Amino acid sequence: MHTINPSKLHHSKWTAAQPSNKEMHFMVTQLLRDDEEENLVEVVIEAVYSHRELILPWQSLKDDSVWKVGWQ
Numbered sequence: 001m002h003t004i005n006p007s008k009l010h011h012s013k014w015t016a017a018q019p020s021n022k023e024m025h026f027m028v029t030q031l032l033r034d035d036e037e038e039n040l041v042e043v044v045i046e047a048v049y050s051h052r053e054l055i056l057p058w059q060s061l062k063d064d065s066v067w068k069v070g071w072q
Contacts, residue, residue, distance in 0.1 A: 001062045002069055006031075006040040009058060014045065015068040023047040025071045026054075 014026045030044035032055070043058045061067050 001064060002067075004058070004062055006058055009040070009043055009061075012069075013071050014061060015070065015072045017064070017066050017068055022049050023052065025049070029053070031058075 009028050010031055012028045014028070016024050016026065025048040026045040027048060028043050029046045031040055032042040032044065033039060034041050040058055042055050043061070044053050044055050046053050
Protein backbone atom coordinates (compact mmCIF):
# COMPACT_ATOMS: atom_id res chain seq x y z
CA MET A 1 0.00 0.00 0.00
CA HIS A 2 1.20 3.50 -0.91
CA THR A 3 1.05 6.29 1.63
CA ILE A 4 -0.66 9.25 0.02
CA ASN A 5 -1.01 12.84 1.14
CA PRO A 6 -4.46 13.86 -0.19
CA SER A 7 -3.47 17.53 -0.37
CA LYS A 8 -0.74 16.70 -2.93
CA LEU A 9 -2.81 14.55 -5.29
CA HIS A 10 -3.75 17.27 -7.78
CA HIS A 11 -1.74 16.84 -11.02
CA SER A 12 -0.07 13.69 -9.67
CA LYS A 13 0.81 10.99 -12.21
CA TRP A 14 -0.16 7.30 -12.02
CA THR A 15 0.45 4.15 -14.03
CA ALA A 16 -2.15 1.41 -14.28
CA ALA A 17 -0.73 -1.91 -13.10
CA GLN A 18 -2.81 -3.72 -15.73
CA PRO A 19 -3.41 -1.35 -18.66
CA SER A 20 -6.40 -1.77 -20.94
CA ASN A 21 -7.28 -0.10 -24.27
CA LYS A 22 -3.76 1.39 -24.42
CA GLU A 23 -4.60 3.43 -21.32
CA MET A 24 -1.59 3.10 -19.10
CA HIS A 25 -0.69 6.59 -17.88
CA PHE A 26 -3.10 8.77 -15.93
CA MET A 27 -3.06 12.18 -14.27
CA VAL A 28 -5.25 13.45 -11.45
CA THR A 29 -7.11 16.42 -12.95
CA GLN A 30 -9.64 17.25 -10.26
CA LEU A 31 -10.26 16.73 -6.54
CA LEU A 32 -13.86 16.21 -5.46
CA ARG A 33 -14.71 17.21 -1.89
CA ASP A 34 -17.81 16.75 0.26
CA ASP A 35 -20.05 19.77 0.79
CA GLU A 36 -20.06 19.97 4.58
CA GLU A 37 -16.49 19.51 5.77
CA GLU A 38 -14.50 19.97 2.56
CA ASN A 39 -12.89 16.54 3.01
CA LEU A 40 -11.46 14.91 -0.10
CA VAL A 41 -13.81 12.16 -1.25
CA GLU A 42 -12.96 11.29 -4.86
CA VAL A 43 -10.52 12.17 -7.61
CA VAL A 44 -10.97 12.54 -11.35
CA ILE A 45 -8.16 10.88 -13.27
CA GLU A 46 -7.64 11.33 -17.00
CA ALA A 47 -5.98 8.85 -19.33
CA VAL A 48 -3.15 10.56 -21.20
CA TYR A 49 -3.66 8.49 -24.36
CA SER A 50 -7.45 8.74 -24.81
CA HIS A 51 -8.37 11.63 -22.47
CA ARG A 52 -11.08 9.43 -20.94
CA GLU A 53 -11.90 10.45 -17.39
CA LEU A 54 -12.58 8.18 -14.44
CA ILE A 55 -13.97 9.14 -11.04
CA LEU A 56 -12.80 7.00 -8.17
CA PRO A 57 -12.31 7.20 -4.41
CA TRP A 58 -8.90 8.68 -3.71
CA GLN A 59 -8.07 5.80 -1.35
CA SER A 60 -8.15 3.36 -4.29
CA LEU A 61 -4.85 4.88 -5.50
CA LYS A 62 -3.19 3.25 -2.47
CA ASP A 63 -3.70 -0.25 -3.94
CA ASP A 64 -0.35 -1.44 -5.40
CA SER A 65 -2.06 -4.14 -7.45
CA VAL A 66 -4.01 -1.49 -9.41
CA TRP A 67 -1.92 1.71 -9.40
CA LYS A 68 1.78 2.62 -9.41
CA VAL A 69 3.00 6.08 -8.43
CA GLY A 70 4.43 8.09 -11.34
CA TRP A 71 4.70 7.13 -15.01
CA GLN A 72 6.59 3.90 -15.47
